[in-house]
Amino acid sequence: MSEPRRSPERERLLAAVERVSPVAIAHAEASERLRTLAPAVVDALHSSGLLATVAPRALGGAESDPLTQLEVFEAMARADTSAGWSLIISAGIAALAGAYLPDEGVRQVFAGPFPTFAGLQVPSGVARRVAGGYVVEGRWAFGSGVRHARWVFSGAVVAPEDGAPPEGPPEMISVAVPREQVVIEDTWDVAGLRGSGSEHYRIEGVFVPEALTCAFPNAPRRRGGALYEIPLVALLAPCHAGFALGVARRALDEITAAAPRRIKAWPRLPLGSHAAFHMDLGRAEAKLAAARAYAFDALGQTWDHTRAGEPLTLEHWATIRLVQTYTTDVAAEVASFAYRAGGGSALYAASPLQRCFRDIHAATQHIGATDDAYEFAGLARLGTAELHPLLAPRPAAPGGA
16 A cells, blocks of 8 residues: 555644634624625634645645545535635645646745635637637536635647547636636526635637646646545545535524424423424434545545555446545435424524535536446446546656656
């Protein structure tokens, strides 16, 4: 095995979440009003070191294992959903930029204090080759955290030089662009994850040097250890699963605290004295605990195979996709129970219950939690599933690194 199963940074990172959590909770309503993460929370994340949770050690990152990532992202989302979402986006993209950009690009991007990142890896832009790099044009949605990001890392299709349509799949790259060269659109007027600032953004004819680009979706690893041999979808799986589990746990925290004092209108008795509520709460606890155990098992298997240098099988891929969708579905079910049990008081904007309800349902719309994961798992079970390019293994690292 080339890497330890659990990161030595685990306790430090979880302690950092404990320090940031009071700040995130205190400014949760401000983030909602601003429709982007409140500056005090951004500052707290910066000083905590949590933004470097997944980045390579060579760049000042923790390079933490997937199980530690799951715990860290779960804990942050449990404290505050907007802070949790913003953290998983910036930390996840930091891993991609840090592990796969060329050396010169990394020297630029990671100069100074550890950077914040935003960006969408869906190739919504076009990159036209020019001397020394590319000219990039495009418009991307869901740029979570883009208003406080220092770098924006986005996917683009490379335009054929002769203008002819390519034979086979088009070439795709990821590009790193300074936030100052990105046009942010004021589009984030939404029901859920309001505090994440997930605006649309545009890149309008910006020159991007070759050093600030890498292949998409699975560039060869240029630095770091076995973690960065994991293909894109699996590498980012702890982010989404951890967020979902944290939101559901916060919802159960809130309804458990409210139950003794919430008086139901008809029987005029506290919610916490109702046998039906006891049963529903017990079921919700069991469902959430089972989903969490499933997430640890699935991510642990992926990590064990990667540490051993073994390729992921079709069954692994089915599980990786399932665990993201399933944990999100269970989290939405648990948060919905807690919200409904909360009664009329849960409607108010100040209620964390309504925020958990809205934000986890926003997360169900993410590409990482789509229902076709169940279809893919069924096809894999029947032996008829085919791997998507996003699930392809990474090529060998340059120079055998």
